[in-house]
Amino acid sequence: MRHILKLLLPAVIPSWRFFDVIAPSPRIQFVLLNSAIAPVDEKGEWREFRPRPAHLSFLQMLGRMFWNPERNESLFLVSCAERLLQQPTQHSEDEILKRIIAELKANHSGVTEATTHLQFRLLLVQRQDSRLQQHIVFHSRIQPLSVQDET
Amino acid sequence: MNFDDAVRLTEILLGFAFAQQSIEHFNRFADERRLFIPRFVLAILLMIGFQTTWVAILLFLLGLAMLCRFQGPYNGGSDRMSLLILFCLCLVYIAPTQRWQEMAFGYLALQLVFSYFFAGWVKIINPEWRSGRALCDVFQFSTYPASESLRQWSKSPRVLFVMAWGVMIFELIFPLLLLSHISLIIALIIAAIFHFANACLFGLNRFFWIWIAAYPSILWFQARFIMAG
Numbered sequence: 001m002r003h004i005l006k007l008l009l010p011a012v013i014p015s016w017r018f019f020d021v022i023a024p025s026p027r028i029q030f031v032l033l034n035s036a037i038a039p040v041d042e043k044g045e046w047r048e049f050r051p052r053p054a055h056l057s058f059l060q061m062l063g064r065m066f067w068n069p070e071r072n073e074s075l076f077l078v079s080c081a082e083r084l085l086q087q088p089t090q091h092s093e094d095e096i097l098k099r100i101i102a103e104l105k106a107n108h109s110g111v112t113e114a115t116t117h118l119q120f121r122l123l124l125v126q127r128q129d130s131r132l133q134q135h136i137v138f139h140s141r142i143q144p145l146s147v148q149d150e151t
Numbered sequence: 152m153n154f155d156d157a158v159r160l161t162e163i164l165l166g167f168a169f170a171q172q173s174i175e176h177f178n179r180f181a182d183e184r185r186l187f188i189p190r191f192v193l194a195i196l197l198m199i200g201f202q203t204t205w206v207a208i209l210l211f212l213l214g215l216a217m218l219c220r221f222q223g224p225y226n227g228g229s230d231r232m233s234l235l236i237l238f239c240l241c242l243v244y245i246a247p248t249q250r251w252q253e254m255a256f257g258y259l260a261l262q263l264v265f266s267y268f269f270a271g272w273v274k275i276i277n278p279e280w281r282s283g284r285a286l287c288d289v290f291q292f293s294t295y296p297a298s299e300s301l302r303q304w305s306k307s308p309r310v311l312f313v314m315a316w317g318v319m320i321f322e323l324i325f326p327l328l329l330l331s332h333i334s335l336i337i338a339l340i341i342a343a344i345f346h347f348a349n350a351c352l353f354g355l356n357r358f359f360w361i362w363i364a365a366y367p368s369i370l371w372f373q374a375r376f377i378m379a380g
Contacts, residue, residue, distance in 0.1 A: 011224070011230070011231040014235065016265055016267075025292055053299070054298060056353075065347075065359065067180075074294075091222045096179070131245075
């Protein structure tokens with residue numbers, strides 16, 4: 001009950017602090033593995049999860065007013081990433097892993113018979129004076145790809 | 152706009168916003184479908200005006216279940232506004248007298264005004280917003296731009312400076328625009344265009360639909376308390 005109240009109160013008595021500070025921004029990258037052993041080299045084949053499109057036409061933007069599930073899910077994953085950095089929970093890590101695996105299975109992208117596991121990491125992008133810097137700030141557990149999803 | 156019309160219009164707009172949100176989850180995970188398919192059905196019932204009291208209460212309970220499922224809002228501010236509108240609608244339905252009903256609906260109208268005013272206030276007290284730097288950062292490295300080509304906007308600091316000040320001034324003067332009916336109508340049109348631009352540039356389509364659902368409350372509030380006074 002207390003937990004629900006804690007989640008509900010910001011909605012009923014909102015602070016409306018939209019974009020007050022432009023905080024360092026997390027990016028989700030993942031790597032496919034052939035075993036449950038973490039990659040030794042950080043420069044391995046880490047890929048950005050669901051990179052944004054190069055360009056959107058005005059018509060596509062209009063369409064997204066009514067049908068925008070991927071973008072909204074990506075925004076939820078950004079929230080999960082921010083929660084992981086502020087107050088790590090298993091829930092946030094599970095949500096990100098689950099959705100990366102679901103997308104990989106849906107697109108069959110880069111998954112071969114040899115790839116058995118997955119790991120993601122969070123990169124924090126921020127501006128230092130006039131230059132952009134990025135730091136690796138989190139590594140997830142290594143997750144078997146065979147885990148049953150609920151799709 | 153009278154009270155009954157404003158509440159009815161809110162139900163229709165809220166129902167539409169919820170139906171649109173819910174459809175996006177139909178081909179996702181089973182546990183999400185278990186929440187969003189009933190939500191879609193309830194949203195349609197709310198739109199057609201069937202047993203709105205019970206439907207709104209069930210939607211509110213479903214909203215709480217979603218908060219637990221996602222350990223917070225799925226889409227930040229838009230989910231919070233959704234719950235706030237539902238909360239106020241439920242209070243309107245269960246309030247014992249017209250006076251309490253008006254207080255509940257008036258609370259929604261005031262929160263709508265605050266949503267613009269405080270968003271402007273927290274920006275203008277930040278030097279990075281006043282210099283235009285913050286909006287450059289939004290386009291340069293935040294996760295918000297909906298496409299890579301939009302990041303090019305960060306190379307136009309003068310344009311972004313004007314845009315930042317335009318947004319801050321509009322948000323801060325929003326409460327003053329309640330003083331006349333025509334200025335409020337113009338303000339709501341500008342605000343809707345602002346949300347539409349955010350939807351196009353940052354993919355925040357849910358904000359557009361849900362904020363519009365709160366507009367009838369402010370139109371009623373102005374007619375009831377400001378113009379009548």
